[in-house]
Amino acid sequence: MQSFEYASPTTLQEALSLLSTQWGEVDILAGGTDLLALMKDYIHTPKRVVNIKGIKELGGIQQTSAGLRIGAIVTIRELLENELVQKEYPALIQAARGIRGMQLRNMGTIGGDLCQRPRCWYFRNGFGLLALKDGKSLIPDGENRYHAIFPQGQAYFVSASSFGPPLIALGARVKLASTGGTRELPVEQFFVAPQREGEREIALKPNEILTEILVPPAKGVRNATYEIRPDEGVNWPLVTASVALRMEGNRVASARIVMGHVGPTPVQAVKAAAWLKGKQITEAVAEEAGRRAVEGAKPLSQNGYKVQLAQVAVKRALLAAVAK
Amino acid sequence: MSRPQKRGTTTRRHGVSRRSFIRGVSLGTGALQAGLFPLTLDAAQSAAKVVGPGPVEVTLWVNGKQHTLKVEPRVTLLDALRDRLGIVGPKRSCDRGTCGSCTVLLDGKAVYACSILAIDAAGKNIQTPEILGEGSEPDVVARAFVNQDAMQCGYCTPGFAIAVKAFLEKYPNPTDELIKEELSGNLCRCGTYVGIRRAIYEAAKHMGGRNG
Amino acid sequence: MAEYRWPPVNQRRVIGRPVNRVDGLVKVTGRATYSSDVRRPGMLYAALLTCPYAHARVRSIDVSEAERSPGVRAVQVLAPAGTEINWAGADVAMVAAETEEQARDAVRKIKVDYEVLPHLVKEFDLSRAQAMNRAKPSGEAVTGDPDQALKEADVVFEGEYTIPVITHSCLQPHGQVVAWGEKEIEFFANTQAVSTVGADLAKALEVPAEIVHVQQHSVGGAYGSKFQAESWAAAAARLSKAAGGRPVWFHLDRRTELEVAGCRPSYRARIKIGAKKDGTITVWDSQSWATGGFTGGGLSANLLPFVFVKIPNKRFNHTAVSVNTAPARAWRAPNFPQVAFLTCAALEDLAAQMKMDPLELFLKNVQYTDRPEVYAWQLKKAAELIEWQKKWHPRGQGEKGPVKTGLGIGIGTWGGLGHAAQCRTRIHPDGTVEIELGSQDLGTGTRTVICQVAAESLGLRVGDIRLKIGDNRYPVAGASGGSTTVGGVSAATRRSTLNALDELFKRVAPSLGVSPDQLEAVDGRIRVKGDPSKSLSWKEACQKIGNSPIEAMGANDPKSPGGLISGGVGGVQMAEVRVDTETGQVRLNKLVIVQDCGMIINPKTAESQCYGAATMSICAALMEERIMDQLTGRFINAAYDFYRIASIMDVGEIVVHLDNRPEHDARGVIGLGEPPVVPTIAAISNAVANAIGVRVPEVPITPDRVLAALARRKA
Incomplete structure (x- = not known):
């Protein structure tokens, strides 16, 4: 780890004043479960680290008229144990349950989950997020069993976020603060696919802090997350799917289907979701929706199996959402 | 967490309030050394609160004892405990927050000491696996690990045992499902999981749980 | 005692019992010491620079900036200009500094200019391996007439199977603390070979073996990967010497541990089996290839078919592929x-x-x-x-x-079977029993079984035995490999303790008025066989020893193991x-x-x-x-x-x-x-x-x- 200066401000304004306008100079520390590893591997070499865990206004989960407000430094543990979340947002609880291990649950934060860097092994081995060599990505001809089946341009890594897919399915927004003020983005616009080395995979600017997540009310919205894991350990899932279904009686009025770990951003299955409109979720309908969700997938040499996994994850998430 | 104490409580910091040592970090020692850094960093308004990159005085409360030491902000809690304080029960193995050998309790919660900066743990109540042997008799979790032969080389064992301790404090009635979700963050290469599972249930029984 | 046997099942009091491991509590409470836990006054921390390329030649290496880096006390170049490096993760240079952070900082200041050379890292691409001249046939072995048997078989099955390289992945990374002082080299090791690893280090350092003092309490996983002294130990010793004898701590980081500190060979095999209608196999025909890293990967004919070695018609054909990865080590x-x-x-x-x-x-x-x-x-x-x-x-x-x-x-x-092992038993006049072996406990329970054997022989309890292992100044015991430790140490301990007990019987016999061969040690007493009323407590008996303790050796000789082991x-x-x-x-x-x-x-x-x-x-x-x-x-x-x-x-x-x-x-x-x-x-x-x-x-x-x-x- 390269040495750095450190601050642990207690107000958001103080924290914002410590940020930089350029990536790479300052890193924001919350749970630390990703950042410290990145720094130890010299993937990140910030000159300053700003610990935001002491900023009270970034914590807490509250019910508001617009839905649920989840502070960025809310831990996975707090989220799992929150009754408001448990009551209306099984998709979030199921995603949180996929984050295994007491330690990660106690340390990791929801903001950290959204801002964590991808797990692509070329990136983690120092070959860059796009793993470019002479302008061309190493990944299509390399070891790509865990990579994107919905790549975007040269971006073949997959978003590592556990909460991105369910938050997008639920129509959540993130609030980003800078010294100039705050802005809000739908979560789906928070994730981006960089096309040049050095660009980030999130829309956050280096002088901004993700302060909170706003999740619309989900009363009557059937929602679920289904993860396909390689084993029972602390590992990233191979594929996940989150769904949110606004129902009219037992028929779907509108739907969102979002797949995780299949592309550089969470991937929305827009057509499959539209197809669900007016339908009752049966095994056959769920299966067909799964098939439609993976249309257009462009698997690489070693990750064709993820197409089937995504299809199954969508099917099972839909069935879980409507299960009693 | 040795026997005389109540479940979930932590050793009191005698006579020292949390406020009085302001997260244990002495602010004066490592004022911003602006010269080291390019001018893109504008810290003017907050300069007083920025410390490092040189050594900073930090107070760590470990197993009820106060330690004041000078460490750079980049030093992890694990390395501070092991290399500066000689508290070697927490082990370094992956050093990337995946294996659990470094597990300690921070204000009663299991965390990876390799993935926390020492300066960030300042002022908090840190408990290491050594506490399992500090009471008048060994902790029930330690005894259950021995009875069930829940160890071989023993390198993962202290971190595993302290994680189990925190787990049972939180879930006095463990189930396999809870064990799977909460204790999968500790790896054992010798393959002692069968014994550890038995030790969890044995200790739960002695701690008064129903599922022991 | 001419003959050494185990007691009959019905007379065993300690052997065969599910005794808790004797070092269990020490381990679980974080008090067992591993080499990485050793803290010595004035200790320096070392960091290692490794090569990022699978195959390269070092054109030049410049450590001058590292030498000037804050806290640095010594630098060793391990891959000087001209060195050909054959796997990523190989040693390039090592730095010792006051803190580990400083050592790592300094390592990053070392400038190496590599000529990157072509590499092969995938062994199952046999045609590429052959094209690069990296595939070496290791011969063919034929028994009977496999071709004829395949023709005559009622059923023939053909299949292909693959198993990849895996690592040892010890949770305690390889490494050690070493201090090269004026008179001796203190070597706090991390080894499955306490009695031999010191000489191994001495050889690398070109010093007399007797000056290396090996000590080890516990070792955090080994599985076959921790026999040798390692290049890092030698480098750390030289850094220690250069730093005036200050102890140097060094352990690998996880990445390097996985990359270089132990893996086992992969295999792929095409197998044909012929059988009769009733399922009796008549013929085995296999072609296999494998890698064990840069040095290739051998497999001898007697390993395929496995267990079913007497199949009458067999053909075995194997190719060893050399790839640019660290060499395999013995994996369990x-x-x-x-x-x-x-x-x-x-x-x-x-x-x-x-x-x-x-x-x-x-x-x-x-x-x-x-x-x-x-x-x-x-x-x-x-x-x-x-x-x-x-x-x-x-x-x-x-x-x-x-x-x-x-x-x-x-x-x-x-x-x-059992490796060569020597055990020394001392029975002191105060009743204390000391057992010494230059062995090690990898977590297998070696300490516990030695204590059980000694307690059984002497009619004592496990807790009465003061066992000392983990030091190369104790009697020589073999490395822990091949499942030979329990055989070696149990036989040596049995003989040593029975020899000591014989001597104790001699000293005690007169006071009980019988000849030594009429005595037995049971339940903490020395008593006359057939007349338990005539007895002395262990402590009383030991008071008859005199001033100097009884000392007796016992050995296991693999060439004549006797009836104790198999x-x-x-x-x-x-x-x-x-x-x-x-x-x-x-x-x-x-x-x-x-x-x-x-x-x-x-x-x-x-x-x-x-x-x-x-x-x-x-x-x-x-x-x-x-x-x-x-x-x-x-x-x-x-x-x-x-x-x-x-x-x-x-x-x-x-x-x-x-x-x-x-x-x-x-x-x-x-x-x-x-x-x-x-x-x-x-x-x-x-x-x-x-x-x-x-x-x-x-x-x-x-x-x-x-x-x-x-x-x-x-x-």
């Missing part, structure tokens, strides 16, 4: 888990092709093993414990839904798995282990050996794999978030049945470290095939491979 039962998988998978596939119950096929062919009766009994016992008759179904004909269960068989063998075991395992055929996820429901191991000193630690060994092979069967990237030449998954080993609930129910029927007990002690690691992968792979109706030909059996196999079956 070297080569055996791999060849057990290759052999048992082919046998089970043959049974499936013949629509035969594989249990029947295995039983039919135990005649070709060295221990037909043992295997037949163990197969039946394991079948009973896993409820084979009730649960087995023909391949692929299980449940209707997407989740299928299946059963599979694996079979193994191992040698054992070698050669069988072992059968059966697995029950469930497979989600929509997702390819495999989970282990249950594993049954039936294992013979001679006389059992401690059933508790013996069972732990079985759980542990099987768990390591569960990892190999379902999750563990070194993934080399040909584009970058790197071990691309050298971190625990990608290099996966089992967590607590990845391991299903494990049932251990130690086969210690009287005929096994009578053979004496046999090591148990390796045998149970051997059959597991085969059992799990066969169970998956049984569940889903098709072989997944490559382990680990991950979702991608399961789905690919199912797709091939459909096609």
Whole structure:
């Protein structure tokens, strides 16, 4: 780890004043479960680290008229144990349950989950997020069993976020603060696919802090997350799917289907979701929706199996959402 | 967490309030050394609160004892405990927050000491696996690990045992499902999981749980 | 005492009891000391620069900036200009500084100019390996007439199977603390060879062996990867010397540990088996290739077919492939888990092709093993414990839904015996008993079994024994490898303690008015055989010793092991798995282990050996794999978030049945470290095939491979 200066401000304004306008100079520390590893591997070499865990206004989960407000430094543990979340947002609880291990649950934060860097092994081995060599990505001809089946341009890594897919399915927004003020983005616009080395995979600017997540009310919205894991350990899932279904009686009025770990951003299955409109979720309908969700997938040499996994994850998430 | 104490409580910091040592970090020692850094960093308004990159005085409360030491902000809690304080029960193995050998309790919660900066743990109540042997008799979790032969080389064992301790404090009635979700963050290469599972249930029984 | 025997079963008081391991509490409470826990006054920390390329030549190396870096006390160049480096992760330079952070900072200031050379890191691309002249045939061995036998066979099965390189992955990385002082080199080691690793270091440093003092309390995993002194130990010693004798701490980081500090060879084999209609195998014909890293990967003819060695017609053909990765090291039962998988998978596939119950096929062919009766009994016992008759179904004909269960068989063998070991027993006039051996406890329970043997001999309790191991100034004991430790140390301890007791009898006999041969040591007393009323407590008896303690040696000589120990075991395992055929996820429901191991000193630690060994092979069967990237030449998954080993609930129910029927007990002690690691992968792979109706030909059996196999079956 390269040495750095450190601050642990207690107000958001103080924290914002410590940020930089350029990536790479300052890193924001919350749970630390990703950042410290990145720094130890010299993937990140910030000159300053700003610990935001002491900023009270970034914590807490509250019910508001617009839905649920989840502070960025809310831990996975707090989220799992929150009754408001448990009551209306099984998709979030199921995603949180996929984050295994007491330690990660106690340390990791929801903001950290959204801002964590991808797990692509070329990136983690120092070959860059796009793993470019002479302008061309190493990944299509390399070891790509865990990579994107919905790549975007040269971006073949997959978003590592556990909460991105369910938050997008639920129509959540993130609030980003800078010294100039705050802005809000739908979560789906928070994730981006960089096309040049050095660009980030999130829309956050280096002088901004993700302060909170706003999740619309989900009363009557059937929602679920289904993860396909390689084993029972602390590992990233191979594929996940989150769904949110606004129902009219037992028929779907509108739907969102979002797949995780299949592309550089969470991937929305827009057509499959539209197809669900007016339908009752049966095994056959769920299966067909799964098939439609993976249309257009462009698997690489070693990750064709993820197409089937995504299809199954969508099917099972839909069935879980409507299960009693 | 040795026997005389109540479940979930932590050793009191005698006579020292949390406020009085302001997260244990002495602010004066490592004022911003602006010269080291390019001018893109504008810290003017907050300069007083920025410390490092040189050594900073930090107070760590470990197993009820106060330690004041000078460490750079980049030093992890694990390395501070092991290399500066000689508290070697927490082990370094992956050093990337995946294996659990470094597990300690921070204000009663299991965390990876390799993935926390020492300066960030300042002022908090840190408990290491050594506490399992500090009471008048060994902790029930330690005894259950021995009875069930829940160890071989023993390198993962202290971190595993302290994680189990925190787990049972939180879930006095463990189930396999809870064990799977909460204790999968500790790896054992010798393959002692069968014994550890038995030790969890044995200790739960002695701690008064129903599922022991 | 002319003859050394174990007491008959009904007279054992300590041996055979499930005693808690003696260092258990020390370990669990964080008080056991590993080399990485050693803290010495003035200790420096070292950091290592390794090569990022799989194949390169060092054009130049400049350490001047590192030498000037804050806190640095010494720098060693390990790959000077001109050095050809043959794998990524190889040593380049090492720095010692006041703190580890400073040492790492300095390492990053070393400037190396590499000439990057072409590399090969994927062994299964045989044509590329041949084109690069990296594939070396290691000969052909033929028994009988395999070609004729294949023509005459009623059934011929052909299959191809693959098992990748995996690492040792010790949770305590390799490393040590070493201090090169004026008179001696203190070497706080991390080794499975306490008595020999000092001389190994001395040789590297070109100093007399006697000046290296090795000490070790505990070692955090070894599994065959921690025999040698290592280049890092020598480098750290030189740094220590350069820094005026200050101790130098150095341990590998996780990435380098995975990259260079131990792996085992991969194998791929094309196997043809011919059989008669009744399932009797008549011919085996295999072509295999493998790598053990840069030095290639050998496999001798007597390892394939495995266990079924007496198949009358056999052809064995093997090619060793050299790749640009660190060399393989002995991995728990070297080569055996791999060849057990290759052999048992082919046998089970043959049974499936013949629509035969594989249990029947295995039983039919135990005649070709060295221990037909043992295997037949163990197969039946394991079948009973896993409820084979009730649960087995023909391949692929299980449940209707997407989740299928299946059963599979694996079979193994191992040698054992005992390494050369010396033990010294001292009985002091105050009654204290000291036992010394230059041995080590890898977590196998060595300390505990030595204490049990000594306590048994002397009629004492385990807690009465003061055991000292882990120092090369104690009597020489062998390295812990090949499951030879328990044999070596138990036989040496038995002889040493009985010799000491003989001497004690001599000193005590006059006061009890009998001859020494009429005495026995039981329950903390020395008493007259047949007349327990005439006795002295242990303490009283020891007061008769006089001023200087009784000291007696005892040895195990591998060339004449006597009746205390033995070698050669069988072992059968059966697995029950469930497979989600929509997702390819495999989970282990249950594993049954039936294992013979001679006389059992401690059933508790013996069972732990079985759980542990099987768990390591569960990892190999379902999750563990070194993934080399040909584009970058790197071990691309050298971190625990990608290099996966089992967590607590990845391991299903494990049932251990130690086969210690009287005929096994009578053979004496046999090591148990390796045998149970051997059959597991085969059992799990066969169970998956049984569940889903098709072989997944490559382990680990991950979702991608399961789905690919199912797709091939459909096609």
